[in-house]
Amino acid sequence: MAGTRPGAGLAPGAVGKRKRKLQRKGGSMTDQQPGNIIDDIIDDHREFEQLFAQIKSGDPRTRSEVVEHVIAEIVRHAIAEEQYIYPVAREVLPNGDELVEHEIAEHSEAEEVMKEIEKTDTNDPKYGELVEEFIADIRHHIEDEESKLLPQLRDACPRERLQELSETFQRAKNLAPTRPHPLAPDRPPANRILGPGAGLVDRVRDALSGRNA
Ligand SMILES: [Fe+2]
Numbered sequence: 001m002a003g004t005r006p007g008a009g010l011a012p013g014a015v016g017k018r019k020r021k022l023q024r025k026g027g028s029m030t031d032q033q034p035g036n037i038i039d040d041i042i043d044d045h046r047e048f049e050q051l052f053a054q055i056k057s058g059d060p061r062t063r064s065e066v067v068e069h070v071i072a073e074i075v076r077h078a079i080a081e082e083q084y085i086y087p088v089a090r091e092v093l094p095n096g097d098e099l100v101e102h103e104i105a106e107h108s109e110a111e112e113v114m115k116e117i118e119k120t121d122t123n124d125p126k127y128g129e130l131v132e133e134f135i136a137d138i139r140h141h142i143e144d145e146e147s148k149l150l151p152q153l154r155d156a157c158p159r160e161r162l163q164e165l166s167e168t169f170q171r172a173k174n175l176a177p178t179r180p181h182p183l184a185p186d187r188p189p190a191n192r193i194l195g196p197g198a199g200l201v202d203r204v205r206d207a208l209s210g211r212n213a
Pocket residue numbers: 078081103107141145
């Protein structure tokens with residue numbers, strides 16, 4: 001499937017998180033802990049929850065832009081998980097393959113709903129139903145990861161490895177383009193912003209995974 005290969009990008013929604021990461025890694029060397037990938041993933045999940053709350057209660061005039069923002073954020077989160085956390089889960093957890101297959105199937109299901117959203121006019125009543133379905137799917141998936149895969153991985157994987165993976169996870173995510181949050185004060189440079197509309201899911205996936213077919 002055709003996809004553009006936009007340039008590297010940073011997430012506008014990740015500003016707070018980047019600050020937290022810097023604080024964790026920051027210079028004091030006494031009270032700061034390096035990041036680890038489990039906390040990175042949970043940070044992302046909390047950010048998605050905030051965006052879902054904005055979609056449900058926010059201004060309908062900006063709703064579709066927030067939806068596009070969260071779709072781009074979730075796709076790059078999911079791909080980074082698939083590249084860096086799921087392979088480790090397969091390697092170190094006795095039931096890793098089973099857990100990971102389940103999570104990947106949920107990613108695929110959510111992506112199908114996201115692609116339906118892309119194709120649906122925002123004035124179509126179906127649009128709201130799809131957004132509800134998408135939010136419910138992602139909430140379920142987050143609960144699944146946080147109750148099973150992530151705690152098991154935290155116990156099974158050496159801390160140093162989780163810290164190294166944090167660096168890789170952040171770097172990979174930052175290579176992906178993004179859609180700006182309509183109300184965010186910080187916006188990424190224009191050449192990192194994906195255009196709106198159809199193909200958003202595929203364009204983020206192409207940019208992050210190197211897929212180009
Ligand atoms: Fe996931």
